[in-house]
Amino acid sequence: MTFFLAFRNLLLQRKRYSVIAAAIVVGFALITVISGVTDGALTTVKAKAARYFAGHISVTGYSPDKPQGISDPDLLVALLRGDVQEVRTVSKRTVYYRQDASLFFGGESVRQRRLVGIDFDGEAEELRGMKFGSGGIDAMLGDAGRNGILISSTAAGLLQARVGDDVQLFLTTDSGQYNTATLVVKGVFEETSLFGFVAYLRNADLNPLLGRDETAATDIAVYAKNGASLDRLGLDVRDALAASVAVMPVLASKEDRRDALAGGLDGETLAVMTLNAHLAQITDILDAFSLVSYFVLVVFVIIVMVGILNTYRVLVYERTKEIGTMRALGMSRASVVGLFVIEAALLAGTASLAGLAFGTIALRLIGLIDFSVIAAAGMFTEGGRLGYYLGSRSTIVNLAAMVAAVMIAAFGPARGAGRIRPVDAMRSNG
Amino acid sequence: MKRIFTLIALSILVGGSSARAQESAASAALLRKVDSLVAFMDTDVSAEYRIEKRDPGGSTSITVAAMFRRDRTNQFLILILEPVSDKGKGYLKEGDNLWLYDPVGKSFTFTSAKERFQNSSFRNSDFNRFNFSGDYRAVANSREQLGKFSCTVLNLEARNDRVSFPKVKLWISDDGLVRKMEDYSLSGQLMRTTAIPSYQKVGSRWLPLSMVIVDHLKFRSIGGKMEYERTTVTISNPSLNKLPDSTYTKEYLEKVSR
Numbered sequence: 001m002t003f004f005l006a007f008r009n010l011l012l013q014r015k016r017y018s019v020i021a022a023a024i025v026v027g028f029a030l031i032t033v034i035s036g037v038t039d040g041a042l043t044t045v046k047a048k049a050a051r052y053f054a055g056h057i058s059v060t061g062y063s064p065d066k067p068q069g070i071s072d073p074d075l076l077v078a079l080l081r082g083d084v085q086e087v088r089t090v091s092k093r094t095v096y097y098r099q100d101a102s103l104f105f106g107g108e109s110v111r112q113r114r115l116v117g118i119d120f121d122g123e124a125e126e127l128r129g130m131k132f133g134s135g136g137i138d139a140m141l142g143d144a145g146r147n148g149i150l151i152s153s154t155a156a157g158l159l160q161a162r163v164g165d166d167v168q169l170f171l172t173t174d175s176g177q178y179n180t181a182t183l184v185v186k187g188v189f190e191e192t193s194l195f196g197f198v199a200y201l202r203n204a205d206l207n208p209l210l211g212r213d214e215t216a217a218t219d220i221a222v223y224a225k226n227g228a229s230l231d232r233l234g235l236d237v238r239d240a241l242a243a244s245v246a247v248m249p250v251l252a253s254k255e256d257r258r259d260a261l262a263g264g265l266d267g268e269t270l271a272v273m274t275l276n277a278h279l280a281q282i283t284d285i286l287d288a289f290s291l292v293s294y295f296v297l298v299v300f301v302i303i304v305m306v307g308i309l310n311t312y313r314v315l316v317y318e319r320t321k322e323i324g325t326m327r328a329l330g331m332s333r334a335s336v337v338g339l340f341v342i343e344a345a346l347l348a349g350t351a352s353l354a355g356l357a358f359g360t361i362a363l364r365l366i367g368l369i370d371f372s373v374i375a376a377a378g379m380f381t382e383g384g385r386l387g388y389y390l391g392s393r394s395t396i397v398n399l400a401a402m403v404a405a406v407m408i409a410a411f412g413p414a415r416g417a418g419r420i421r422p423v424d425a426m427r428s429n430g
Numbered sequence: 431m432k433r434i435f436t437l438i439a440l441s442i443l444v445g446g447s448s449a450r451a452q453e454s455a456a457s458a459a460l461l462r463k464v465d466s467l468v469a470f471m472d473t474d475v476s477a478e479y480r481i482e483k484r485d486p487g488g489s490t491s492i493t494v495a496a497m498f499r500r501d502r503t504n505q506f507l508i509l510i511l512e513p514v515s516d517k518g519k520g521y522l523k524e525g526d527n528l529w530l531y532d533p534v535g536k537s538f539t540f541t542s543a544k545e546r547f548q549n550s551s552f553r554n555s556d557f558n559r560f561n562f563s564g565d566y567r568a569v570a571n572s573r574e575q576l577g578k579f580s581c582t583v584l585n586l587e588a589r590n591d592r593v594s595f596p597k598v599k600l601w602i603s604d605d606g607l608v609r610k611m612e613d614y615s616l617s618g619q620l621m622r623t624t625a626i627p628s629y630q631k632v633g634s635r636w637l638p639l640s641m642v643i644v645d646h647l648k649f650r651s652i653g654g655k656m657e658y659e660r661t662t663v664t665i666s667n668p669s670l671n672k673l674p675d676s677t678y679t680k681e682y683l684e685k686v687s688r
Contacts, residue, residue, distance in 0.1 A: 107650025
């Protein structure tokens with residue numbers, strides 16, 4: 001009954017509520033856009049980083065006075081495939097960590113921050129998310145990928161190279177000698193951020209150029225199943241390997257790894273790092289952005305709460321006789337308080353849902369904008385477009401927070417309404 | 431009859447390997463001669479290097495640097511004089527360590543002898559004296575006329591993996607001076623050709639007067655003709671004056687960079 005009355009009152013008083021409803025709509029649309037963009041940016045960064053580093057969990061081999069490398073990568077792959085739950089893909093990689101690799105074409109050259117040798121047949125499904133301007137992953141599968149290379153749109157632009165062109169790759173072997181190879185561009189992926197100064201080729205092609213065996217690896221890339229906790233999985237991977245080989249303690253950041261290496265190694269030791277550890281600095285930036293955004297939104301919500309408070313004070317005053325009549329007809333004080341609070345909750349809920357709809361539309365519109373002209377945005381965009389992610393959990397939390405804030409604001413005036421005595425209400429001019 | 435054939439075959443084998451050993455010894459001796467002609471082991475050597483880089487079909491950039499070298503202790507100091515934007519920048523080599531000094535940040539950073547000098551085809555290691563006899567062994571030799579020079583051509587392979595280029599081909603004129611050099615990558619791709627048409631005599635040794643380096647990785651087709659990045663190095667004002675030990679120190683580099 002109270003709910004029905006609250007709903008009816010909301011409809012009858014809709015003009016009075018319209019301004020405050022509009023404020024809630026705008027506020028919730030803003031919350032939706034900000035959390036959608038922030039979560040989307042983080043999702044995009046993580047997807048790119050998983051390709052750039054080695055999966056969601058990377059396992060890298062370090063030895064004293066030697067370049068990175070794992071002496072028996074097949075053993076580690078077997079251990080991880082057999083012993084660890086929540087693992088989707090395990091694949092060997094050879095990463096060229098020295099930053100002197102260059103690509104040459106048509107008189108131009110571009111340095112690459114790293115070269116990544118991949119077992120494309122084993123890892124192709126994980127790389128499907130890459131956005132290609134031309135060519136693609138499929139061209140690297142099987143023998144067709146032999147002496148092929150995937151370069152970024154940044155590198156392709158600087159070199160003026162296209163799919164099918166022969167580029168010269170220059171690098172140094174593990175012992176420091178110059179080496180070169182002629183490779184065919186098999187794909188140009190859209191990337192303008194720091195993740196763009198990387199080129200992907202078959203590890204069977206990269207290893208001999210470094211003076212290594214074709215089957216060698218510097219890293220094992222571990223991809224987690226959807227929804228798996230990376231920190232938990234990192235620990236599981238470490239535990240699974242620690243039974244057979246030397247592994248560094250849990251590493252929370254690159255600084256931890258640097259400190260572990262500075263302490264000296266007795267022999268080959270593995271470093272297990274989660275994507276969160278690789279991205280500690282980037283996630284810090286995004287967290288700071290989220291914090292500032294939410295601070296602004298908290299201020300906005302407080303303004304909405306003050307608006308609700310004032311609106312309800314006026315409402316209670318104007319509806320004193322109505323309240324008196326309901327009390328005279330036997331409605332309890334609690335029911336009167338409940339009536340106003342439910343009214344506020346319905347208002348907040350409906351307006352927030354409208355805000356969610358508008359926010360989603362705004363996110364879709366933002367997704368149509370090409371941000372590729374802004375170099376700094378490259379890190380957070382895929383093919384120049386800003387992706388968004390609306391998690392059901394965060395949406396429900398946001399909705400609940402907004403409704404709760406409005407109900408709290410309405411509670412004071414509602415309690416005042418509950419205290420009105422019928423006799424006083426009938427005497428009043430309200 | 432069978433014994434006679436066996437003896438003939440053995441003598442051919444022995445003779446062949448003996449000839450190869452002689453050839454190898456001759457090549458090694460030639461490399462030692464090449465090294466000794468350009469090494470200043472008993473004194474310091476200093477000179478001014480003018481390095482002119484011409485991009486294929488593009489711009490030209492010029493770097494002038496003062497070079498101070500002590501071959502005996504494997505040290506050198508390079509101080510950039512031009513362009514103005516890089517003036518005061520310097521390189522200090524002490525044994526296997528090479529430091530780059532930045533006068534703006536007043537800081538030293540560790541760099542590699544294998545890096546390009548001022549982004550040209552001239553490498554930091556090219557300021558060093560030749561050490562072909564220590565770093566390479568000849569795997570083939572032949573004779574060839576190179577312009578006016580009658581040359582021995584040696585195909586070299588690295589003895590160790592410290593050197594940048596695993597394979598090198600040298601044209602050595604009869605006076606023991608390198609006239610042309612081709613540097614190859616491990617995969618056998620020609621990376622750089624250096625021509626040294628003229629030398630200048632400094633004391634009893636030789637220093638190139640000019641060098642032309644063609645970078646085979648940096649090229650562009652212009653008007654149907656392939657143009658390569660070309661770096662011309664001119665070495666002037668050579669001197670054998672003895673330099674104080676303090677010349678090859680970070681403090682000295684900091685002082686002269688001011």
